[in-house]
Amino acid sequence: MKSTILKSITIFSLLLALLSCKEEKKKIEYPKTDLSVNALIPKPIKVIPTHTAFGLDSSTVIFTDQSATGFEAVGQFLANKIKEVTPLELGVNTSIDESVRRIIYITKTDSLAQDSPEAYELYIQNDTILLSARSAAGAFRGVQTLRQLIPEAANDTISSSSMWLIPSGKIIDAPQYAYRGAMLDVARHFFTVAEVKRYLDQLAYYKINKFHLHLTDDQGWRIEIKSWPKLTTIGAKTEVGGTKGGFYTQEDYKEIVAYAAERHIEVIPEIDMPGHINAAVYSYPILNGNGKSVNNYTGMRVGFSTLDTRKDTVYKFIDDVIGELAAISPSPYFHIGGDETFATKKKDYLHFINKVEAIVNQHGKQMMGWNEISQADISSNTIHQLWKEKHHSVEAAKKGAKIVLSPGNKSYLDMKYDANTKLGLTWAGFIPVDSAYQWRPSTFIKGLGKEHILGIEAPLWSETITNSDDLEYLAFPRVIGIAELGWTQEEFYDWESYKKRLGLQVPYLKRNSINYFNATEVPWER
Ligand code: TNX
Numbered sequence: 001m002k003s004t005i006l007k008s009i010t011i012f013s014l015l016l017a018l019l020s021c022k023e024e025k026k027k028i029e030y031p032k033t034d035l036s037v038n039a040l041i042p043k044p045i046k047v048i049p050t051h052t053a054f055g056l057d058s059s060t061v062i063f064t065d066q067s068a069t070g071f072e073a074v075g076q077f078l079a080n081k082i083k084e085v086t087p088l089e090l091g092v093n094t095s096i097d098e099s100v101r102r103i104i105y106i107t108k109t110d111s112l113a114q115d116s117p118e119a120y121e122l123y124i125q126n127d128t129i130l131l132s133a134r135s136a137a138g139a140f141r142g143v144q145t146l147r148q149l150i151p152e153a154a155n156d157t158i159s160s161s162s163m164w165l166i167p168s169g170k171i172i173d174a175p176q177y178a179y180r181g182a183m184l185d186v187a188r189h190f191f192t193v194a195e196v197k198r199y200l201d202q203l204a205y206y207k208i209n210k211f212h213l214h215l216t217d218d219q220g221w222r223i224e225i226k227s228w229p230k231l232t233t234i235g236a237k238t239e240v241g242g243t244k245g246g247f248y249t250q251e252d253y254k255e256i257v258a259y260a261a262e263r264h265i266e267v268i269p270e271i272d273m274p275g276h277i278n279a280a281v282y283s284y285p286i287l288n289g290n291g292k293s294v295n296n297y298t299g300m301r302v303g304f305s306t307l308d309t310r311k312d313t314v315y316k317f318i319d320d321v322i323g324e325l326a327a328i329s330p331s332p333y334f335h336i337g338g339d340e341t342f343a344t345k346k347k348d349y350l351h352f353i354n355k356v357e358a359i360v361n362q363h364g365k366q367m368m369g370w371n372e373i374s375q376a377d378i379s380s381n382t383i384h385q386l387w388k389e390k391h392h393s394v395e396a397a398k399k400g401a402k403i404v405l406s407p408g409n410k411s412y413l414d415m416k417y418d419a420n421t422k423l424g425l426t427w428a429g430f431i432p433v434d435s436a437y438q439w440r441p442s443t444f445i446k447g448l449g450k451e452h453i454l455g456i457e458a459p460l461w462s463e464t465i466t467n468s469d470d471l472e473y474l475a476f477p478r479v480i481g482i483a484e485l486g487w488t489q490e491e492f493y494d495w496e497s498y499k500k501r502l503g504l505q506v507p508y509l510k511r512n513s514i515n516y517f518n519a520t521e522v523p524w525e526r
Contacts, residue, residue: 033167039504042487070136114174179455180486181210187217218278272337303342437481476516
């Protein structure tokens with residue numbers, strides 16, 4: 001009740017202020033625009049142009065719902081981004097005086113056409129932009145759309161101040177899938193907190209909302225576990241090729257989680273087991289299940305290591321690791337890997353997955369795991385992630401599990417584009433930019449329709465990449481296409497339209513020095 005009254009007072013005072021300044025304002029002749037011919041990615045559900053413009057200028061202020069959690073931060077985020085691309089420093093929830101001519105108002109509402117928590121509507125007129133959403137996450141997605149509508153150059157002729165003309169009209173939008181993810185492998189090569197933040201910024205712009213961190217593998221253990229300190233003092237020293245590795249302290253991890261949360265991205269931690277575990281068994285030989293003494297591993301093979309799945313100590317270890325990480329991880333999901341366990345006997349593997357699922361649940365999380373986990377007796381709240389054999393996903397769906405699709409031959413960002421690509425692998429074939437876009441999640445696995453699919457993800461394995469430049473070369477532009485497939489309704493998938501809009505991303509990619517691959521099938525706007 002109180003918040004409704006406050007809201008009405010705020011809106012009322014805004015209108016008063018606007019009216020009073022309207023009197024003194026010269027009529028501005030806005031040029032004719034067309035909101036429907038813009039470069040938005042992902043493509044929204046509905047765009048209705050009204051052929052005039054909002055003049056973003058120094059007399060614009062941002063107002064947000066102050067009673068609704070997170071809305072002011074979204075307004076501040078928008079102000080910061082406008083400042084990056086224009087000289088404008090817009091106030092957020094500052095007091096209104098006669099210098100205010102235009103308002104961007106970000107408000108919470110429950111009456112939207114779409115019912116997703118991330119739905120939003122943008123209503124753009126001459127002097128006001130109204131962005132309404134059910135939640136701060138929805139408002140944040142709408143802000144990304146607005147950012148994509150701000151032109152590179154200002155118009156200096158229609159008003160006494162420079163104006164960045166945003167085409168007017170209405171946008172109604174909501175995501176198709178609740179899970180739109182990107183994964184980064186920081187085990188094969190370590191990526192610093194700053195490098196991770198850089199990627200998060202880029203992903204947020206295209207409305208990605210899950211960031212899956214592959215924290216451990218044969219070549220390195222990258223997260224501090226206080227009760228098992230050698231995991232990082234010994235197990236994090238190196239990476240593929242023998243170069244210096246690295247790890248995140250728990251404070252670093254919290255910093256990544258907080259940075260992602262400001263962008264309404266959820267971080268999902270993965271501890272890969274019982275295979276892909278050499279770094280842990282090298283640090284603590286008592287965990288080793290294949291009887292041989294192990295060395296530090298800096299190569300690129302997979303499938304040779306395993307935990308001892310019949311030892312109590314191993315489950316104590318897992319309980320400690322999951323417990324410490326779950327305590328600093330707000331995501332409802334905990335990814336346990338479970339892939340390529342060629343050194344684990346099948347019956348031991350099944351026994352292991354069942355036990356680990358219970359441990360994950362005891363720590364208040366839902367288990368997530370790769371393809372192979374569906375062979376175990378998984379519960380219906382577990383999430384199955386496809387990377388290879390489709391029949392595993394069918395099996396998981398029969399057990400009631402929801403599916404995240406990350407097919408190796410479509411969404412794997414570490415596959416080479418073509419034979420000339422210097423970075424990347426080829427086991428799932430080449431993935432050119434058009435192929436990464438041209439598939440449909442809801443028909444990808446026969447008999448597994450939308451109701452079984454939680455969403456899609458683009459994993460980036462790091463055997464061949466060592467820094468942000470390499471990362472971006474493989475991720476961009478393919479991850480942008482995966483972002484559209486996750487957000488946009490399938491009826492609007494269209495390579496011809498998408499490739500034009502992709503070509504128009506050049507100003508954004510250039511301004512942010514993103515090292516994207518110059519695919520010849522895309523009409524890049526130079
Ligand atoms: C398969 S996909 C793996 C990873 C490799 C990747 C390289 C999956 C669950 N396992 O261990 O890094 O291929 O593309």
